[in-house]
Amino acid sequence: MKPLDPRLLRYARAARGYLALTVSLGLLTAGLVIAQAVLLARVLASAAHDGVPLADLLPQIGWLAAVVAARTVATGVQERFAHRAATRAVAELREQVVARAAQLGPRWLAEGEGARVVTLATRGLEALEPYFVKYLPQLVLSATVTPAVLVVVLDLDWISAAIAAGTLPLIPIFMILIGQLTQGRSEKSLRVMQRLGSQVLDLVAGLPTLKAFGRERGPAARVQQLGDAHRRATMGTLRIAFLSGMVLELLTSLSVALIAVTIGMRLVYGDVDLVTGLTVLVLAPEVYWPLRQVGMQFHASTDGVAAADQVFRVLETPVPAAGTTPAPDLRRSxxxxxxxxxxxxxxxxxxxxxxxxxxxxxxxxxxxxxxxxxxxxxxxxxxxxxxxxxxxxxxxxxxxxxxxxxxxxxxxxxxxxxxxxxxxxxxxxxxxxxxxxxxxxxxxxxxxxxxxxxxxxxxxxxxxxxxxxxxxxxxxxxxxxxxxxxxxxxxxxxxxxxxxxxxxxxxxxxxxxxxxxxxxxxxxxxxxxxxxxxxxxxxxxxxxxxxxxxxxxxxxxxxxxxxxxxx
CATH class of the missing domain: 3.40.50.300 (P-loop containing nucleotide triphosphate hydrolases)
Structure with missing residues (x-):
């Protein structure tokens, strides 16, 4: 599935309102981030360099506290509605999957799809919640906060903006390379989980017969093998997530450090004033932070993304056209x-x-x-x-x-x-x-x-x-x-x-x-x-x-x- 697949908005109505709210909060967050950086830089510069008394700084500190509080409220509102939207979207997709499976009929289910649909509609779709709660908000922030902050940095210091613009593409490049490998492992993990679910469902359904013939312990080895395979696939995904997190963290830290070193050198030689330097230093991590979080949360959402992709395949499976002629009275037919x-x-x-x-x-x-x-x-x-x-x-x-x-x-x-x-x-x-x-x-x-x-x-x-x-x-x-x-x-x-x-x-x-x-x-x-x-x-x-x-x-x-x- 794409980072924001249009099919999700088409099949899950709850995702539409949530996306609109997330975009609005993202724009608000961008403005608050910039305001927080500017206010913090002015307060620090006035106190450390100009020696302004604390009493004179109280109005600016009050505004800074208000901005921080507003940013906290925006984050809380987003998380609150994220959980609600995730629950509703998963319920909508689950209902549609079950309904489409019923429309496709018993033959489609009997051809191996039945157990997959059961696993998909239960545990599989539950993994979609991290996508809504963690991944999608950061994706929106990367499309709002990062460009807005970069424009402000460009207006303040074109050298720092050039460094940020040159190093930013490295993060999505690493994300794409690592994400492709992780996505394959997530799909493999979901397939193993579906096979495990099929085995368990068949075992439970046939347990009375197996017990009657004294063979109830026979399938245990097979179920254990599938469980071990699912565990290995999950651990492999986690291993890649930790390694990619380390790579992205290192890349972000080095990029911010490069901006900080250039600003420090120019502050020493007087090529940039203290307020501008502090503002850029505060804004520099905010340029990379949304993309960094997208890379981090991508791994938390890959299982749900793989499940959603399978949901869309089920929903897009064509159903034979139903008849429209009213049935005659079967009492005389x-x-x-x-x-x-x-x-x-x-x-x-x-x-x-x-x-x-x-x-x-x-x-x-x-x-x-x-x-x-x-x-x-x-x-x-x-x-x-x-x-x-x-x-x-x-x-x-x-x-x-x-x-x-x-x-x-x-x-x-x-x-x-x-x-x-x-x-x-x-x-x-x-x-x-x-x-x-x-x-x-x-x-x-x-x-x-x-x-x-x-x-x-x-x-x-x-x-x-x-x-x-x-x-x-x-x-x-x-x-x-x-x-x-x-x-x-x-x-x-x-x-x-x-x-x-x-x-x-x-x-x-x-x-x-x-x-x-x-x-x-x-x-x-x-x-x-x-x-x-x-x-x-x-x-x-x-x-x-x-x-x-x-x-x-x-x-x-x-x-x-x-x-x-x-x-």
Whole structure:
């Protein structure tokens, strides 16, 4: 990313106001720096050379104290708003990244981007705060204070201005040389951190299975290797930061010393007066200080800059254009897949391959097939979350008009679908709000009775009876506080209470025992009795027996001609 990438201002609105404030404070700081140097030089010259009494100097000292206080206030205001702007900008970027990842769909996430997005949206973007708090203000000061002070020095003493103008370019040259190396290391550190995050996420997700087979300690060595690699990359960046800091400090000190020596020699020979010499001496460090701080703070911001660059790549990834045609009423429409083929991510396999499926209104269709054949992918295609490599996906309305699903407005389509994935997603809320969409006290008698009937059918009533506050019990993220089977009951009850004419159940018994299976069977029977369309992904014979039609999904090897050009 550039020192000030325009994309940051485009995607993070909080950065715009903060940049305007920083520029204003930078101009104010430039004026205060010059005023402080002039006042300090006059006070010192009057006291040391002219012997002016302290009482006569009090007005100037008062003005000097006021300038110092104003400079302190400006710095405090800048830091205060820097933290606020950083928090808001990171929140905005995080929200946009998650939203764009959802728009790009499950296939994009399944191709290795999912874990990277998780790491990027959490720890990765948190590293952007030093960019706002430390680096960007110094960058603005280097564009305001340094030129202003240099102009004043030129007006006072052209020799000192020439020395400063000749040595100033050395600082950005060293910064560029060192920054290029540091930036590469920061990007490497972020990639290692993302791989580490992917490994940990996979390990946590599969820990029950690993523990069941006694292999829970197997991945520990790999996680440790990635942790060590991240530590080495981070330490390498810090090592370069310390070395570059030493180089920039030495360069700045030598430049200021060169100006000081020339002024001292000319003061001895009377070529410059004391007030001018002292003013230039006080201003000389201020010429180099902003650029010096840019070099110092650059290393504190490189991780955030690398993360922001990845954020922009995610946000600029093109999303397939969504349809605009309102979806027909699914209570009287048929969903039809013809010759649908999808390539499995990361494998030379077509799954599903040449799939035909018809889902008439009010019917129950079971999709079955071997593991990895593409059953869940079929659900993604049917929901409009994934577009197939070949084949057609259509919605046929009551008059027989076929409308491609890609041309349908997704929101109007999804509003008519209740989807229960293998792992239900439960947001933090009370049990009543999760199931019925409202708090228990807000439901009328009819809504409460309907909810209780659905809960009795799915066994949710027994779950509620064990909770401390019943239906008013608040659950954590992902249904924290409930077992897997209880979460499944929550999701089944919610699907039963929804008005969606199409209900999609993706292996609802995958994590349930015999009692849980009976609950699913009862729920599917209830949905059929209500005349709703049900698509059921299942293996168990008891669920297959409920189907009006069974569709077997099959996979096929990827043809060699496609494998050669595939990414």
């Amino acid at each position: 048929t969903l039809r897949l013809r010759g649908v083929t999808v390539r499995a991510p990361g494998r030379d396999l077509l799954a599903p391959h040449d799939l035909d499926l018809t889902l008439p209104p009010g019917r129950t269709v079971v999709v079955t097939g071997p593991s990895g054949a593409g059953k869940s992918t079929t659900v993604d295609v049917l929901l409009g979350l994934l577009r197939p490599e070949s084949g057609t996906v259509e919605v046929v309305d009551a008059e027989g008009r076929a409308l491609p699903l890609a041309d349908v407005d997704p929101r109007s389509y999804w509003d008519q679908v209740a989807w229960l994935p293998q792992r239900p997603v439960l947001e933090p809320a009370s049990v009543s709000r999760l199931v019925a969409g409202a708090e228990d006290v807000d439901l009328d008698d009819d809504a409460r009775a309907r909810r209780d009937r659905a809960a009795a059918l799915t066994g949710m009533d027994a779950v509620v009876a064990t909770l401390p506050d019943g239906w008013a019990t608040d659950l954590g993220r992902g249904g924290s506080g409930l077992s897997v089977g209880q979460r499944q009951r929550v999701a089944l009850t919610r699907a039963l209470l929804s008005d969606a004419p199409l209900v999609v159940l993706d292996e609802p018994t995958a994590h349930l025992d015999a009692a849980g299976e009976r609950v699913v069977l009862a729920t599917v029977r209830a949905l059929r009795a209500e005349g709703r369309t049900v698509l059921l992904v299942a293996h168990r014979a008891s669920l297959v027996a409920l189907a009006d039609e069974v569709v077997t999904v099959r996979s096929a090897p990827l043809p060699a001609s496609l494998a050669e050009v595939a990414p």
